[in-house]
Amino acid sequence: MGNDLFQFALTAFVMLIxxxxxxxxxxxxxxxxxxxxxxxxxxxxxxxIFIAFCIALFFxxxxxxxxxxxxxxxxxxxxxxxxxxxxMAFPMLxxxxxxxxxxxxxxxxxxxxxxxxxxx
Numbered sequence: 353m354g355n356d357l358f359q360f361a362l363t364a365f366v367m368l369i370x371x372x373x374x375x376x377x378x379x380x381x382x383x384x385x386x387x388x389x390x391x392x393x394x395x396x397x398x399x400x401i402f403i404a405f406c407i408a409l410f411f412x413x414x415x416x417x418x419x420x421x422x423x424x425x426x427x428x429x430x431x432x433x434x435x436x437x438x439x440m441a442f443p444m445l446x447x448x449x450x451x452x453x454x455x456x457x458x459x460x461x462x463x464x465x466x467x468x469x470x471x472x
Contacts, residue, residue, distance in 0.1 A: 400469035
């Protein structure tokens with residue numbers, strides 16, 4: 353029993369690190385907060401971690417109930433997530449950006465238009 357719980361916790365932690373990928377996010381964070389001083393960067397980082405933790409905790413506690421309320425099974429959610437990843441990744445095989453990543457309209461907001469701690 354204890355070994356199974358450790359195995360599950362280790363697998364979940366590794367999957368979280370793979371999904372979040374802090375090595376890739378670090379230079380992006382440095383670029384987005386390029387003009388900020390150290391205390392401002394620290395505040396943005398704390399806010400981003402807090403918001404991400406709250407969202408993850410919410411879906412950990414309420415996610416299965418939310419999906420069942422919508423009538424979506426875990427398997428159909430996994431399949432639709434795989435299809436979405438495929439649709440986004442397929443154009444990247446040919447060196448293009450997917451239409452999900454590039455907005456069609458020319459009114460692209462500047463990076464300074466919002467809080468950098470909140471991002472998709």
